Amino acid sequence: DTAVSQTPKYLVTQMGNDKSIKCEQNLGHDTMYWYKQDSKKFLKIMFSYNNKELIINETVPNRFSPKSPDKAHLNLHINSLELGDSAVYFCASSQEGGGGPRNEQFFGPGTRLTVL
Amino acid sequence: AQSVAQPEDQVNVAEGNPLTVKCTYSVSGNPYLFWYVQYPNRGLQFLLKYITGDNLVKGSYGFEAEFNKSQTSFHLKKPSALVSDSSLYFCAVRQGDSSYKLIFGSGTRLLVRP
Numbered sequence: 001d002t003a004v005s006q007t008p009k010y011l012v013t014q015m016g017n018d019k020s021i022k023c024e025q026n027l028g029h030d031t032m033y034w035y036k037q038d039s040k041k042f043l044k045i046m047f048s049y050n051n052k053e054l055i056i057n058e059t060v061p062n063r064f065s066p067k068s069p070d071k072a073h074l075n076l077h078i079n080s081l082e083l084g085d086s087a088v089y090f091c092a093s094s095q096e097g098g099g100g101p102r103n104e105q106f107f108g109p110g111t112r113l114t115v116l
Numbered sequence: 117a118q119s120v121a122q123p124e125d126q127v128n129v130a131e132g133n134p135l136t137v138k139c140t141y142s143v144s145g146n147p148y149l150f151w152y153v154q155y156p157n158r159g160l161q162f163l164l165k166y167i168t169g170d171n172l173v174k175g176s177y178g179f180e181a182e183f184n185k186s187q188t189s190f191h192l193k194k195p196s197a198l199v200s201d202s203s204l205y206f207c208a209v210r211q212g213d214s215s216y217k218l219i220f221g222s223g224t225r226l227l228v229r230p
Contacts (some may be wrong), residue, residue: 052136107161
């Protein structure tokens with residue numbers, strides 16, 4: 001069984017379009033994350049939700065909007081796509097509980113977004 | 117500000133030899149340190165972490181890492197490399213209990229030749 005899944009795996013779209021990437025985890029974790037990995041493999045945190053509450057909101061364009069309908073899902077919606085949005089987007093989850101964040105994150109397989 | 121440095125873009129080692137992938141960090145307060153591996157076209161997989169306790173941490177696939185507070189380092193090691201260890205390795209740091217944010221290094225590609 002896949003622990004953290006993302007759909008779609010590949011996304012090719014035109015500039016200006018709006019697209020969404022979905023993420024689901026079946027690990028029962030309380031915290032979920034979105035990362036962006038650029039062409040040089042550099043990984044950067046974008047957003048994080050803990051128990052459906054937004055706790056990390058990095059400096060990303062407001063065209064990017066996360067939505068967490070429940071603790072098992074964290075979706076990423078991107079408006080007005082630009083060439084520079086082309087990257088691999090990873091979802092991750094961890095179980096942090098009430099003792100502060102100290103646990104490892106489990107990553108999904110990634111979504112490769114190509115904007116033409 | 118938190119930061120992680122992986123000074124080597126690539127590490128080459130012969131199969132059967134020991135390997136070391138270097139990582140140094142900068143964080144105020146106690147660091148929580150992690151190593152992940154990324155296989156081609158896949159997400160990251162957790163290898164090991166240091167939170168507190170013994171400075172030598174053992175993890176998956178025979179990897180271990182040593183936390184050195186004075187040198188602010190957390191180098192990844194393995195006594196005997198396998199060709200299948202060839203992949204991209206990331207070091208990451210969190211700022212103790214106060215931050216959910218995981219800061220990643222730039223990655224080091226490990227190439228183990230037969």
